[in-house]
Amino acid sequence: MSSPPSKASPHAPAASRGPSLAALRTSFPEGTIPVGIALLIAGIATYAFFIVGEKGVGGADEFRPLNSLWFATFALAPGFFLPLEQELGRAIGHRRATGQGGRPVVAKVGRLGLALGAAVVVTLLAGGSFLANEYFDDDWVMVAALIVAFASYAPAHLARGVCSGSGRFRPYAIIMGADGLVRLALCLILLVVGVEAVGAYAFAIAVSPLVGIAYVAYRGQLHTEPGPEASWKEVTPNLGWLLLGSVFAAGILNAGPVLTNLLAPDGVDDSGRTWDSQVSDFGKGVLLARIPLFMFQAVQAALLPRLSRLAASGDFVEFRAGLKRLFYLVIVVGVVGTVGALALGPFALEKVYDAKLEGTTLAILAAGSACYMLALALAQAVIALKGHKLVAIGWVSAGLALALGTWLGSDEVFRRVEIGLLISSVTAVFFFAAALRRRLDSGVRPDDASVLEAFTDMPFET
Secondary structure (H helix, E strand, O other): OOOOOHHHHOOOHHHOOOOOHHHHHHOOOOOOHHHHHHHHHHHHHHHHHHHHHHHHOOHHHHHHHHHHHHHHHHHHHHHHHHHHHHHHHHHHHHHHOOOOOOOOHHHHHHHHHHHHHHHHHHHHHHHHHHHHHHHOOOOHHHHHHHHHHHHHHHHHHHHHHHHHHHHOHHHHHHHHHHHHHHHHHHHHHHOOOOOOOOHHHHHHHHHHHHHHHHHHOOOOOOOOOOOOOOHHHOOOOOOOHHHHHHHHHHHOOEEEEHHHHHOOOOOOOOOOHHHHHHHHHHHHHHHHHOOOHHHHHHHHHHHHHHHHHHHHHOOOHHHHHHHHHHHHHEEEEEEEEHHHHHHHHHHHHHHHHHOOOHHHHHHHHHHHHHHHHHHHHHHHHHHOOOOOHHHHHHHHHHHHHHHHHHHHOOOHHHHHHHHHHHHHHHHHHHHHHHHHHHHHHOOOOOOOHHHHHOOOOOOOOO
């Protein structure tokens, strides 16, 4: 490592004095630091929410509907709206580079988002009876909260697309970080006031993304300039593949608690523990197993765009070497996280959440999370190399593996879900590794648009 400039000899050549502060800053892709900070804030706020929420509603049994709402929301919203964010950011970024205003693009994608959101809301309403009876224990308030939450994240993703395409990554980070902080603040207020109604906490989840949007809009940071009329071809060249891949990727990430909620019977098990409390504990175990994924995602926001730009400049030797270092880091973090979950996971889970899960369960969840982390890194690299179709097919293949693994893996409720999650992530890793090798060997070069899509391809909000 170079010595800091302040310690360099005043007579040394400029090149030997180490990088300047300005050079160090420009070595990171635009937006890396604020987005990385926002990801960490959102992650910490998530863990705190599960503690505050359970205490507020009165216990693990009462928290189960909120647990179910949480994972259903983040299986749906990023899956359907993240592709719109990516395509909006790409289209605005292209217009920005050519000196054209992006307002017509925003209007076009906004109408598309409205239509997509309306279609999903109608579907949720049509399946409301099933959701209320089978998923939310006959609670229609939770169905309403799920619909409001889904609708709230539509403008959040569109606003983030405007910010990323315009190069305004501080407002992008504010929207992302404010979501977690506002949600936590609302729940703390409810706790202090003494509100125990689950519905109140549910709507705190549902409306939290709107505050950050309102703040950046009030500051004029969502402003776009008029420009030439936008065609559908301009805003949707990769939308179908992005949408297909994103729906499956977000679904797989949040499938564990959703499936256990659907598969777990009512009442108590042979040990006398209620299934409601076990489902809640499983959701907390999933969050605990994601700690390496939270940390890595913030780091990855810096690493992947930089690697993509190396490829864009034709430096494929350094690009391949950088990818190898990145993936070795993921493997090390994954192994450490899995061993740590096995050895210390039950203790940490009990101390943090007052929840109980076996070390084996936490280790399998951590292994699945580690494999998902590696799959996500590989998928982003493939997107940067314009492999949108391959990424979509890979996530669909992983979804099918999840279904088969859960169906055939075990007769025990939680174990079959754990096995399904692990198999699905392993399937994604192998598929994306093969796809990345294929793209590299074919000599595909990324461009600014594909780099931006890779940078924002994070179907992972919490």
